[in-house]
Amino acid sequence: MTGIPARRIVILLLLLQAVATIFLWSLDALNQISEGDFALFLAVDLVAFAMISYLYRHEKESIGLSRGWLAVGGALMVAFLFASLILT
Secondary structure: OOOHHHHHHHHHHHHHHHHHHHHHHHOOOOOHHHHHHHHHHHHHHHHHHHHHHHHHHHHHOOOOOOHHHHHHHHHHHHHHHHHHHHHO
């Protein structure tokens, strides 16, 4: 998995990070529910950053990507997003 597919994944992760960051800016800092949402969306942002870092390192060193780690990262982000829906 080199070249274009990895680049597409990075673009999608960057878009997800942008949306999560915009949502974080829109939260009310005084509301307790917003604090939980903030933590979950920050976790999504950090997992996306870790996945981008993983993709960059493996592309730079020309090492094959592990679909397992990408699946784990994607599952974590989906779990955090669903948890934020349940929390509100």
